Amino acid sequence: MSRIRSSRYDHIDPILIYLLLSAILFGFLSLYSADHQNWGLITKQLIRATPALIATAILFKLNKRTLQDLTPIIYTASIILLIMVLLLGYMTNGAQRWLNLGLFKFEPSELVKISLPLTLASIIAKDGLPLKNYSIIKSSLLIILPFILVLKQPDLGTALIIATIGGLCLFLSGLSRMIILSLCALLCISSPIIWSQMHDYQKQRVITLLNPEDDIQHHGYHTHQSKIAIGSGGMTGKGLLNGTQNQLGFVPEHKTDFVFSLICEELGFIGATFWLSLVLAIGVRAILLGYRQYCLFSKLCCISVGCNFMLNAWINMAMVTGIIPVVGIPLPLISYGGTSFVMTLLGFAIVLKLGNPDPRKQGAW
Amino acid sequence: MSKLRNVHTERMITKKRLVIVVSIFVCAYILLLSNLYTIQIKKHEYYLGLATQYHTRNVRIEPQRGKIYDANKHVLATDQTTFIACYPKLPLDQQEFIQQSALSTRKASKTHQCSEVESWDYAHINHWNNDAIILKTHLTRQYAQGNKLSHLIGYTSHASINPLSNEQASTHQSGVNGIESYYDDQLKGYPGKKVHTINASGTIQQTHTLSKSIAGEDIYTTIHSNLQKKAHYLLDGHSGTVIMLNPNTGAIIAAVSTPSFDPKNPIKSADYKNSNLLNRITQATYPPASTLKPIFSLLALEDQHISVQDKIHDPGYYLVGNKRFRDWKRQGHGEVDLNKAINESCDTYFYMLGHRLGIDTLVNYLSLFKFNQATQIDLPNEKNNLIPTAQYRRARSGGWYDGHTIITAIGQGDLAVTPISLARATMLLANKGYDHQLHINKSNQSIAKTPTLKVQDKNWEIIHTILSSVTQTGTAKKFAGSSYSVAGKTGSAQVKAIDKKADYYTLKQYEKDHSLFIGFSPVINPEVAIVTIIEHEPLAVKVSKSMLDYYWEVTQK
Incomplete structure (x- = not known):
């Protein structure tokens, strides 16, 4: 009976779609307020979302296996783009992160956040579990290459996210405890070397985090203003469009990286909690869909996209509330900025494609 | 597919690890939420205060x-x-x-x-x-x-x-x-x-x-701008002061102190050499000199220490022990009665009177004309007069001798009074003893109902008559021929003692005498009193006359 009644969209999870749509709407609401009640930012954001929709349409036409086979090409393409950034990149705030593609600026490191886990999932799935030594080595090299390229930009924040996502794939595939522990030990021992290799502005951000009230005029200014905006919001907030600190321009970058401070100021602790729950719900739903899959490729893809989303969101919000140093990570689905928005949507398109809510109906593999 | 996969093993491996990953995320998000709670709920007041500070x-x-x-x-x-x-x-x-x-x-x-x-x-x-x-x-x-x-x-x-x-x-x-x-x-x-x-x-x-x-x-205010401007014009280039008041109310109608300053830029226009910031009306003190003579005469008449008929012989000096106190007229005034003494401002007559009365009586007479009190005029920082009271005399280094008493009688010596207190004394002299509150603000007017000075009318008449003759034939005869009647007394305050009259012309400008004039007009029922003091220049009578001419010219229109 169910087979007869099921439509061709049966394998798409409606819950994740609803959650995503609410998050996108929530984001548009915040941008509307951030742009002083103009539709401009939202329109631009929507125009930039069209490549994501086209890509999604193509993706749904593809066979799952074809996608898996395409991963090396996608990975190679993103590495080439990263190299191009280093060669012909577009400078802003002292870092080369963007490629100017005429119509819009493109940030290839956002692409790597998707292509890397796909590639790793494809390699691990091909070789099967438990992990083979040669697939560990292959994966490590695939992680280290983009990590170094992004680090060169320099963009320590994104580089660490890339390493974390890559490591996550290996961790989920049962990387042995010995290797994990020895990696941790290595990290601890080499931390002074890493510190000495860091750029001055990166060191400054860490120092500022440890002494937030020390230098609020210069290095601590962003976090200081953002905390004031968040704190002044209180329990229920000042109401949408009424956030004084964000609307009057005290919080810098309040349309992009610091948009969370606007949410907190205008919608209060309640609004912030709502958004946190939404992020967790989307992430956990993606992970849950992945968990249900029998196919290892699909499983790893869904889980890593979900984790990537929650990780980015957490890092952004932790930065805005002063838990971690200032890093240039946007808030996924909300921050104004094309690449992040498109890539996040594309990532979830892959989850919707691969994450069948009821895999048994499909005849598993 | 090269080999059969163990899906169950794969599931078990990922499941264990997934639990760890999800718990880490949950912990991280709880940390985030608790941090938000601290900022938004616990420290809300603090941050709201800071926000207000920034945007308001x-x-x-x-x-x-x-x-x-x-x-x-x-x-x-x-x-x-x-x-x-x-x-x-x-x-x-x-x-x-x-x-x-x-x-x-x-x-x-x-x-x-x-x-x-x-x-x-x-x-x-x-x-x-x-x-x-x-x-x-x-x-x-x-x-x-x-x-x-x-x-x-x-x-x-x-x-x-x-x-x-x-x-x-x-x-x-x-x-x-x-x-x-x-x-x-x-x-x-x-x-x-x-x-x-x-x-x-x-x-x-x-x-x-x-x-x-x-x-x-x-x-x-009670100030007449025209009079004020005229007085300022007359005093321009000289140091001094002109005070005009209405003796029936105590209202100051003009009060000028020169040199003056620009009220928009007092500091920039300061001229410390000429002390232009000093308000000479209330803050400078001068020896009142001969302007005190009518006051002492009046009260001595009242107390019957002298009479109008009494005459003395003036050889040009008054001898105490072997010290000569010289009159301003070296050859002397000859036979002098009270009328002549005031008219010609005979010093010897008043040396003798002062010596006879004694310093306590002189100080008492000064107090009766309120020189011992500030005028309480509505201007800040009024300076007190220096009166040789018993207390002052005891404390004086070098002691107090008859010689001091004698020169006090002609308003010299240690005696120093502010122009405004001299103006009040002139008012008392003019209105026969009614001590109205001197004032500039109209609403500060307070009229005295009874005279504070109990002096018989005939004595007032005697002094007023003598003072009006001063302006006709006496030291202020410049007034002779005016269209209005005026009573007055001149004074010249010695700055530096000299032996010979001729020496005066060798004195430096700042050592020359101050000239003073007190007066009121008309003699009967006066409606204006004037005090003029000009430092180191004998211009007081001339300025006073110009002022009174102008006053009557303006009021007659």
Whole structure:
């Protein structure tokens, strides 16, 4: 009976779609307020979302296996783009992160956040579990290459996210405890070397985090203003469009990286909690869909996209509330900025494609 | 597929690891939420305070300061809006500028420079809409008569102009001297309060008025601007003072002290060599000299120490022991009665009188004419007179001898009085002893109902008659032929003692005598009294005559 009644969209999870749509709407609401009640930012954001929709349409036409086979090409393409950034990149705030593609600026490191886990999932799935030594080595090299390229930009924040996502794939595939522990030990021992290799502005951000009230005029200014905006919001907030600190321009970058401070100021602790729950719900739903899959490729893809989303969101919000140093990570689905928005949507398109809510109906593999 | 996969094993491996990953995420999000709770709920008040501090600015609304009018209701002092533009001293990077102005108003004031601009320029700059330039208006005091009333009206001071001022620094004016200072509480009014909502670059977005300002009360003075101007014109170039008052009310109708200063720029126009900031009306003391002679005569007559008929012989000096006290006329006045003594200002007569009366009586006579008290006129910082009271004499280094008493009788020696107290004595002399409160503010008038001086009418008549003859045939005969009657007495206060008359011409300017004149007009029922003191120049009679001529010329019209 169910087979007869099921439509061709049966394998798409409606819950994740609803959650995503609410998050996108929530984001548009915040941008509307951030742009002083103009539709401009939202329109631009929507125009930039069209490549994501086209890509999604193509993706749904593809066979799952074809996608898996395409991963090396996608990975190679993103590495080439990263190299191009280093060669012909577009400078802003002292870092080369963007490629100017005429119509819009493109940030290839956002692409790597998707292509890397796909590639790793494809390699691990091909070789099967438990992990083979040669697939560990292959994966490590695939992680280290983009990590170094992004680090060169320099963009320590994104580089660490890339390493974390890559490591996550290996961790989920049962990387042995010995290797994990020895990696941790290595990290601890080499931390002074890493510190000495860091750029001055990166060191400054860490120092500022440890002494937030020390230098609020210069290095601590962003976090200081953002905390004031968040704190002044209180329990229920000042109401949408009424956030004084964000609307009057005290919080810098309040349309992009610091948009969370606007949410907190205008919608209060309640609004912030709502958004946190939404992020967790989307992430956990993606992970849950992945968990249900029998196919290892699909499983790893869904889980890593979900984790990537929650990780980015957490890092952004932790930065805005002063838990971690200032890093240039946007808030996924909300921050104004094309690449992040498109890539996040594309990532979830892959989850919707691969994450069948009821895999048994499909005849598993 | 090369080999069969163990799906179950794969599931078990990923499941264990997934539990760890998800728990880490949950912990991380709980940390985030608890941090939000701390910032938004626990420290809400603190951050709300900081936010308010950043995006609002409390501003005083300056009250209109009360106006000051003259007796004919012409404005003497009023507020005028001044336009000020403040601009950054250095071309700052926009971001840096915004941060600085948003963070610390105190710091920003260091980076700005302010200057007064014309109203037209103000409108022009306003039109540019440039955020970097901060435009302000504030109220400054304008004085219609400039330096002609500066010692009476005084001036106001401003707190420094802070381009991004908060509550503390404002353009509040406070009176520093004269009427402005004495009636500051009445004139200043009450400031209002408003709150500006500002953005990060300091531009005002919204303004909310909390309370309106209340304008200060106006002050109506008894000063006649015309007389004041005339007196200032006559005294210009000399150091001295002219005080004219109405002896029937105690109202000061003109009071000039020269040199004077520009009330808009008192500090810049300061001339310490000529002490132009010194208010000679209330703050300088001079020996009253011969102007005291009618006062001593009157009271000695009343106490029957002398009579009009009494005559003495004046050889040109008065001998005490072997010391000669010289008269101003070396060859002497010959036979001198009271009339001649005052008319010719015979010193020997008063040396003798003073010696006979003794210092206690002289001090008592001075007290009866109120020289022992300040006049309490409505001007700040009135100086006290120096009267040789018993207490003063005991403390005097070098002791007190008859010689001191004798020269006190002609208003010299240690005796030093302010022109305003001399003016009060003149009023008492003119109105036969009614001590009206001297005042500049009309509402401060208080008329004495009974005379404080109990002197028989015939004695008043005697002195008034003698004083009116002084202006006809005596030392002030310049007045002879005036269209009005006037009674008066001249005086010349010695600054440096000399032996021979001829020596006077060798004295330096600042060692020459001060000239004084006290008088009232008309002799019967006087309506104006005048005191003139000119330092180191014998011009007092001439100036007084010009003033009284002008007074009657104006009033007759």
